[in-house]
Amino acid sequence: MHELSIAQSIMERVEAIRVEHEAPGIASVQLQVGTLSGVDPYALEMAFTVAVEGTLYADTRWDIQRIPASVDCRSCGKTTTPDGPFPICMSCDSTDIEIAAGRELMIETIEVDRDEESNNV
Numbered sequence: 001m002h003e004l005s006i007a008q009s010i011m012e013r014v015e016a017i018r019v020e021h022e023a024p025g026i027a028s029v030q031l032q033v034g035t036l037s038g039v040d041p042y043a044l045e046m047a048f049t050v051a052v053e054g055t056l057y058a059d060t061r062w063d064i065q066r067i068p069a070s071v072d073c074r075s076c077g078k079t080t081t082p083d084g085p086f087p088i089c090m091s092c093d094s095t096d097i098e099i100a101a102g103r104e105l106m107i108e109t110i111e112v113d114r115d116e117e118s119n120n121v
């Protein structure tokens with residue numbers, strides 16, 4: 001499962017940040033997943049429930065935010081939002097496009113589990 005290895009690599013990055021902040025745990029993690037990132041947010045959510053089992057992230061809330069795609073078309077000059085996983089212009093169906101948004105797969109915010117302190121990364 002593709003998403004499981006993604007979930008594990010995200011957990012590794014969160015773990016590095018947790019250690020850096022000497023926090024005993026992580027309350028919540030907000031992730032941004034673009035609709036063109038090739039990652040299915042629902043599959044990723046499922047992957048986290050598997051990946052956190054038996055770890056100190058078992059109680060962490062994984063908040064997955066979908067980022068809608070935005071592509072700039074080089075053929076007709078319009079900016080559109082593809083509604084599928086493929087980057088095409090919704091106006092003229094051209095694939096000669098520049099992806100402006102939607103490929104994100106990143107950690108937006110991490111809330112550490114210490115004195116309700118929160119850190120933006």
Ligand SMILES: [Zn+2]
Binds near residue numbers: 078091092
């Ligand atoms: Zn176009």
